[in-house]
Amino acid sequence: MSYLRHRLNSDQISDEEVHAFVDDELIIEDRQRVRSAVKQNPELTQMICDIDQIQDWVREAYQSIPPPPKRLVRVRALALMPTAVAAVALLIVGAMAGWVASSLSHSAPGGDSGIVSMQQASGAAQVTVSSLMATAQHRNVLLRLGSDSPAKFRETLRVAERVLENSSRDPGFQLEVLTNSDGLNFLRSGTTPYALQIEALMTKYPNVHFMVCGTSLEKLKESGKSTNLLPHVTVTDSAVEQVAHRIRQGWTYLSI
Amino acid sequence: MGISTFLFRRLSFAGRLDELRPRMYRLAFSWSKDAFLADDLVQEAMIRALQKQSQLRDDELLDRWAIRILANIWLDHVRSRPREENIDDMLDTLCMDDTQSPDCIHCRDEMIECVRRAIMSLPEMQRIVVTLVDLEEFSYKETATILDLPVGTVMSRLSRGRQALRELLIERPQLETQEIASSGRHLRRVI
Numbered sequence: 141m142s143y144l145r146h147r148l149n150s151d152q153i154s155d156e157e158v159h160a161f162v163d164d165e166l167i168i169e170d171r172q173r174v175r176s177a178v179k180q181n182p183e184l185t186q187m188i189c190d191i192d193q194i195q196d197w198v199r200e201a202y203q204s205i206p207p208p209p210k211r212l213v214r215v216r217a218l219a220l221m222p223t224a225v226a227a228v229a230l231l232i233v234g235a236m237a238g239w240v241a242s243s244l245s246h247s248a249p250g251g252d253s254g255i256v257s258m259q260q261a262s263g264a265a266q267v268t269v270s271s272l273m274a275t276a277q278h279r280n281v282l283l284r285l286g287s288d289s290p291a292k293f294r295e296t297l298r299v300a301e302r303v304l305e306n307s308s309r310d311p312g313f314q315l316e317v318l319t320n321s322d323g324l325n326f327l328r329s330g331t332t333p334y335a336l337q338i339e340a341l342m343t344k345y346p347n348v349h350f351m352v353c354g355t356s357l358e359k360l361k362e363s364g365k366s367t368n369l370l371p372h373v374t375v376t377d378s379a380v381e382q383v384a385h386r387i388r389q390g391w392t393y394l395s396i
Numbered sequence: 397m398g399i400s401t402f403l404f405r406r407l408s409f410a411g412r413l414d415e416l417r418p419r420m421y422r423l424a425f426s427w428s429k430d431a432f433l434a435d436d437l438v439q440e441a442m443i444r445a446l447q448k449q450s451q452l453r454d455d456e457l458l459d460r461w462a463i464r465i466l467a468n469i470w471l472d473h474v475r476s477r478p479r480e481e482n483i484d485d486m487l488d489t490l491c492m493d494d495t496q497s498p499d500c501i502h503c504r505d506e507m508i509e510c511v512r513r514a515i516m517s518l519p520e521m522q523r524i525v526v527t528l529v530d531l532e533e534f535s536y537k538e539t540a541t542i543l544d545l546p547v548g549t550v551m552s553r554l555s556r557g558r559q560a561l562r563e564l565l566i567e568r569p570q571l572e573t574q575e576i577a578s579s580g581r582h583l584r585r586v587i
Contacts, residue, residue, distance in 0.1 A: 156551040159558060163529065165536050190562050197565065198530040201511035205425050208435040286440075287476070321436065359432055380439040387446075 153177045158184060162191045209355070269295070272394055273302040280314040282386045284379060284395045288322035290333075296396050297337060304345045313347055316386070320353030320379035324360065327352050329368045342372055353379035412458055413445055419459070419532065420466050426527045427470050429516050437473070441466040463532070464542045467524055474520055514564045522557030529554055 153174055160166045161174040178184045285296050307313040325331045355378045361367050376382040387393055424434035445462050452461050528539045540547045
């Protein structure tokens with residue numbers, strides 16, 4: 141073992157250099173310097189053999205790993221793209237809008253030349269809590285919470301209430317509050333201290349829907365914990381699938 | 397940009413991101429040793445990648461960019477939830493069976509478990525650097541870009557991480573074997 145530099149023929153070979161030698165990351169001069177040091181020092185030779193062995197073990201240890209847990213619906217990145225033939229027309233329309241937006245940004249001084257995102261393609265600005273709460277929303281909204289931080293859940297309720305209030309004149313407006321992972325606890329009947337607030341919000345606004353991620357619920361069940369949810373809370377297959385689905389439908393999405 | 401180019405890039409981005417899923421899952425598993433958590437991390441990373449698609453300037457850098465997102469999500473997760481295990485517990489549970497190095501363990505599964513536990517005992521950044529270099533075979537420069545670190549820092553973390561693995565998986569078992577052997581010789585002399 142050596143954390144110190146190896147002193148050899150007045151050359152100093154650091155541990156980092158030995159590793160870089162094994163990884164073929166040294167320039168020719170340094171490589172030759174390490175090589176000649178290795179010839180004279182069995183300790184360095186052993187070190188190189190050990191590093192080589194460690195690399196083999198690391199690769200082998202993850203060659204075969206447990207498959208990802210089964211989900212009712214496995215989300216693919218392509219899920220964000222309409223895949224059915226019938227939806228191709230829709231894609232082209234969306235792409236046209238994006239293309240126009242892209243062309244505009246090209247012509248604007250300092251415009252981005254990168255890929256146009258879905259939000260940019262539809263003309264939406266970057267969504268933040270404040271921008272979401274500022275005005276009435278013309279598009280449906282999905283809020284997602286994946287943490288068990290009470291402050292974040294209170295923030296979620298605050299945002300939801302403001303958005304619902306702002307959009308109360310739009311009869312078709314829908315808002316979904318989706319929780320996954322530890323965020324689920326806020327919608328479990330035995331664990332949430334916010335049952336009354338949630339119920340009051342749902343009574344006042346029939347267009348708000350509280351949902352939990354089915355995968356997270358499954359995980360909770362496997363750990364032996366109670367999975368009783370508050371009344372009217374629905375279960376979606378998976379949070380990611382739901383987010384992908386709503387983005388595809390043009391909803392505004394915000395992760396809190 | 398022509399519409400056909402635009403369409404192609406949109407579709408190829410999503411398709412190529414999907415193709416990265418197994419690599420991202422393997423990395424996330426090597427960091428967390430938890431299939432559920434690894435899958436959640438990958439899902440989250442894919443959502444963020446799709447949302448931030450416009451930030452990718454060079455299509456060729458997609459894998460490094462997506463893995464950078466994954467690493468950031470993992471580090472956020474770790475920061476928000478300090479590990480409960482302490483290093484003593486880790487060492488106690490670290491396979492070995494007192495005398496066996498992974499090389500001489502007959503059961504391959506035990507060897508794999510042994511190495512995975514050793515990797516889990518590394519500090520987060522050392523573990524991430526070791527897996528990016530040894531598992532994903534990224535160069536030092538690529539690893540530095542992914543983690544937004546100077547190359548020198550990558551080199552020192554890699555060196556420390558591998559040295560810790562060397563001690564846990566090679567040197568300690570050898571030392572213990574020698575101790576047992578010498579105590580055996582002593583006994584024979586008494587008899």
